[in-house]
Amino acid sequence: MQKYMDFINKTVPKVLTQVDRDRHSPTYGCCDRNFWHLKIRDFSSAILQQTGLSIALLTTVPYPGNVFYGREDVKDWARASVYYWEKIQLKDGSFNEYYPFEHGFPPTAFSLYSSCETYKRLNMDEPKLTEAFSRTGKYLASHRETEAYNQEMASITALYSLYTITKENWVLSAVNRKLLLLLEVQSEDGFFPEYGGADIGYLSVFFDMMAEYYWMSRDERVLKPLEKILSFLLFFIHPDRTAGGEYGSRNTTYFLPNGLEVMRQLGYPEAEAARDWLFEDADKTGFFMDSVDDRYCSHYLLHSFLRALEKEIQGGATCTEKVVLPFHAGKSTYFSDAGFWSHSEWIERGIPVYMIVGARKGGVLKLYGKGEQVFADFGYRVNYGKGKIAVTNWQDPSYIVKQKGNSLTVSGHFNLVTLKVGSPFLHLGLRAVAFVAGNKIIRFLKKKIILVDKHTDIAFRRKITFQDGVLQIEDEIESPKPVCLEGADSPSVRHVASGKFFSISDLCFHDCKSYGNSKKFYIKKKYDCQSGRFIENEELK
Template identity: 30%
Template sequence: MQKDLFARIAIAQIPKILTLMDRNPHSPTYGCCDRAFWHYKILDFPSGMSQEFVWCLALAYATNCPDNPYYQQPACRDWVDAGILYAARSAHQDGSCDDYFPFERAGGAAAFSLLACIESYALLDLDNPAMLEFFARRAEWLAHHDESGRLTNHQALIVLCLERLGKLLSTSQWDRAKSRRLERILDWQSEEGWFPEYEGCDPGYHTLTIACLASIYMQRADERIKESLIAAVDFAGQFLHPDGSYGGEYTSRNTYNFFPHGFELVGKWYPDALRVNGGFLLGLERGLGPCYWDDRILGHHAWNYLLAWRDFVAERPPAAPRSRGRLWFQDAQILIDRRADSELYLALNKGGTFKLFRHGKLIASDTQFSLAVRQGNKLQNAVGHLVDRYDVEIDGERICIRGHLGWAKQTQMTTAKLIILRLAMFGFGRFFPNLIRRILQKLLIVGKKQAPYRFQRILHWQDDRLLVSDTLHAQSWNAVERVGIGCDQTSIYVVMSRTFQRGQLQPWLDLSTCARACSPAEPLRCDREL
């Protein structure tokens, strides 16, 4: 059956999850899922996000699908129990947890792992008052915690946690906090249907927000949530590529995320959602799914895939023909152009980063100019794909984008920086974790520092051929050592970006020789026909 693909992919990750978990009941870290902490001993605190893995184990225990060796295995149940107790034992007194540095009190890690613990507790019908007391402490902290940055998926996760725990404990304690956050989510949603993540629209994280809102709607039928979900699903459906892949570097957070569970839930009453999942399943069958199976993030997709298997809708509508024409999402600053044989996905707020498909296959992925520039003893990277307000002209078959390159965010940790961060967090930082988080976001994620290189990108349709004309101006080419255009370059820190997807096998276009041939005031030009 087609739905078994979801379970097969997720179940294949359980051995890795069990390897990441301390399964020794005599160990002081029994149940810890952060192997770097308990086994390698290269970290001085465990990541609270890792305890999210308990939900994957609980679902594997409860999922009666073909070739699932974990189904109804008592050992899996014991390990889930241990994982929840370790989440409680390793939490701060207020119920919060850390993710990247001590005393961080990370909202995302707390929400992901709490939801996993609550759902695992309910699914396995556990009975432990100490666990419930921990759930309540963490929920109380989440209810009153406001993190820096606009991350709608975190807001939706928190609402879902409070909703599920309120029902489990038969309490209305968090009703006001739920309503406040839900209003925030609905208010943040663009009229185009998408939810913001940091600096703009990321269709990948958008599907996680859909999954959370769909689960909330299953708990309480609110007409506003239903209308929001319809708009969100319709928007998401536009970013399913003709080959079944989804998202990529032209989105605000550069992710290939796709969380299918929400589409199955919405599909029970809005069949178009099932068409989106059907297209994504075809992409998985073709091997076009991204690789999200690293030590920190494999849990998100594993439990979501198992939920999609569990709630898979048997009666599905036939695939609909893909609409033709131009869609310009002006708020998201993304343009989609669908023609007889071609589809273009273009980010106007990322310097014209794009993906082009022809006859259902990816033929070009382009993440704009990238320069390696010598500055003293260091090589700095100037790039054209950072989020910014660029000068955009759209005139029929011609699209022109102009602006400046920006300096890539390439800050790395050093021994000195780690020591300073630890001292800061053990000193004043523990009292102001949001301030530290805001500083790190500025350094690693948001904002653009302009580089002294101006570009112009013109995309021009001639029948079904796309002509791309790039021009790059420099005050001097002396410091520029290498120039190229890559298929998958990103330059901000996002935990779920820079994953591998098969479309990234395309080679870079090396323009270094052309740049060296330019006189000091002469622009670099590159013309291509795609």
């Protein structure tokens, strides 16, 4: 219980600050501070209305030191958030997140779930709201998300929450139809795709939503998928009590707890082991989720912690079986669908070293020893100027990957990415397009800033070997024209709204040096985990 409470207690004040709590304000209940208070936006981002569920949970979950429990004035804030949600609903039942007239899928799915749950928890009874819920439900029933599957799972959970209110058969039919299509997508590795690959943070969101759906419905069709997700996620919990990162398709570095708590309550000891390890330092400076920004704390993060805490209080299950997490296992595992290679070795008694490689990201890797991250390598960049960068660390299904024993080889071509900068004219144009085309603007923007697969003529080949506590990286880069090669740093150039949160690993040693101008490069690096010694032997051909 304490693990959840520590994070909740330090996060609640900054989340409540985002809410318009003035009952005489025309935006009473709005959870977008940039709109109602700072006036730097001209519409409210509906996805932030999820804060209402966090407030409702604060008033109904009795944990030690909860000064909000049972307070009617605080419940009024939560109720106001649902009324404001109804106020900003578009005619077709959808909502905006980033642009007016956007008709976005994520704000529609996540905010319906949170609004329905708030409505139920506070025993609200308002036909106007249930009519609004049904409009949004019909929108979700007729739309699917097939790139970011955490959003599709959220829509299913939201629809089921709506069903518990209305008991209408069309809602349950939509849940079943969408769920059957969703379950077909799970990979053999256990993950559900996020923009062409596996991503740990967003998979934890999916895990949360699917586990919550099971908790409400007891639908046994999702138990095996939940088990597979759990088994997969365990490999990407790190010795330094962090999870995920640059090797994932969307680079996320957070982990929602509710999925783990549901599985723990169902008697899975590995879920308890993962929970206890990840959230042990929640009360300390440097806890890995302290860098999550206010937006995502207001989004799904805080209410995931509160829902997990509620289940622990109500259930109180404790697993007696002790489980060793994969980084302690002393073995090598390759996930071929995800392109993830995890490798654990014991270099001396009681001290494991653990490496994770993202092969589909060009062989980016993170290395851990003595309970902390000791080394990282994120590939290479060529900077063409004016925001154009060629990179190896791009999620690319065309990379050729071969993994055998203690080595992995990946080869392919650098991808060219143009970093976008906003401007008044650009935003004016986007709004005009959104007014005419509605949610088609989302597909356009995804192609421009997320799903950018443009190969250059610069080829690379990387070989990674790990044996007897020594990591060796051999890179060959060849270009028809001379290029200035640089080591890449940790921030990915793929746009991810919940990415680029600061992490202590940003300070970890990794190669950002310039290798000069040439057509061919051969770069060899070694890291000795026993001594902590790094050796580089650079050779220009």
